[in-house]
């Protein structure tokens with residue numbers, strides 16, 4: 001992708017995400033790695049790709065208000081959407097620049113004067129301004145304005161109330177924060193801050209986690225500190241799951257759903273003579289854990305294994321682990337800033353299917369925990385079915401387990417929870433996250 005402009009790379013990425021249903025973060029990483037863009041232009045590509053996908057339903061609504069025939073060429077809809085996104089959401093790009101850039105791109109793709117259609121639609125959009133649906137149907141109105149399927153708007157209002165639902169909807173269309181976690185096995189926070197100051201990269205402390213910082217800089221994986229394993233990319237809400245395990249240096253730990261290994265590595269950083277066994281059902285994902293562990297300098301503390309977590313006690317034995325983490329496969333509805341396309345593909349039936357698997361995983365691992373051991377269940381979603389309901393069903397079936405209060409001490413505040421830790425994406429502008437900490441009783445002696 002050498003010598004291609006930022007907008008051309010953003011458009012190619014969008015075409016691939018729409019056509020191949022690729023994950024936006026993976027497609028974007030791939031495109032940026034191959035490009036020779038400046039860091040400023042890389043940030044622009046990131047913003048154009050995420051912003052366009054985030055506002056997809058709304059942008060489509062703007063196009064359909066003017067232009068019904070939208071199947072002429074696979075590049076046209078993404079180009080129109082990306083251009084309208086800039087017109088309505090990016091103050092710093094003047095309208096004439098959006099038109100000129102769109103014209104240029106349309107001419108590169110267009111074989112038969114289709115660029116004129118693009119130009120005509122965009123001029124009309126500018127002339128007419130933003131189109132809004134009627135507010136008489138409030139679910140449809142919110143679904144269009146915040147680009148989210150109607151069932152999810154309905155779900156959020158039904159479970160969290162209209163005010164909270166709107167606040168969540170508003171927050172998930174903001175760009176995600178660029179969050180790092182510092183590897184205290186390799187460096188210290190003051191050293192990282194000093195390095196960032198030298199590079200002129202601004203940072204802010206995380207409210208949730210003492211080892212996390214939010215950076216002004218997007219492509220973190222290209223920083224020297226990332227390559228040497230001094231820092232890693234991890235949302236601060238996600239760091240709380242491993243913190244809740246309260247790892248001791250000699251613990252024998254199981255990470256039952258581990259790939260790509262973000263939390264396995266965090267656990268390993270707390271270990272000395274202990275070990276962490278990292279499982280994943282998909283063999284090809286184990287390499288992601290190994291690569292991450294090598295970069296973060298903790299590979300010798302981690303053993304990877306392909307296994308369906310539902311078979312853990314059957315395959316690995318009973319009462320072996322001091323701590324078990326089940327960071328379960330889930331609908332990912334807490335990650336919509338980072339993976340905005342997820343909201344268009346998930347359905348309520350997925351949530352229900354996943355909740356069964358999640359309960360089966362808890363049932364599959366619990367006998368492998370030692371008496372007095374701790375089992376932490378976490379998800380990056382905010383649905384009750386996958387969170388509170390799974391844990392409550394598990395507790396009903398396993399009277400030897402009880403919920404433990406979670407106290408997490410961050411720099412700026414303490415998260416206290418008598419039952420569950422629920423982090424909504426609008427509270428700290430982090431990923432949405434859920435944690436339950438369960439302790440196994442001592443048993444009969």
Ligand SMILES: C[S@@+](CC[C@H](N)C(=O)[O-])C[C@H]1O[C@@H](n2cnc3c(N)ncnc32)[C@H](O)[C@@H]1O
Nearest residue numbers: 257258259260261262263280281308309327329
């Ligand atoms: C939420 S992700 C885990 C993220 C990981 N803990 C981290 O911090 O990087 C869930 C993982 O569970 C794996 N998975 C799904 N079903 C599984 C099962 N039955 N047994 C083990 N792993 C499973 C998926 O392949 C996926 O990698």
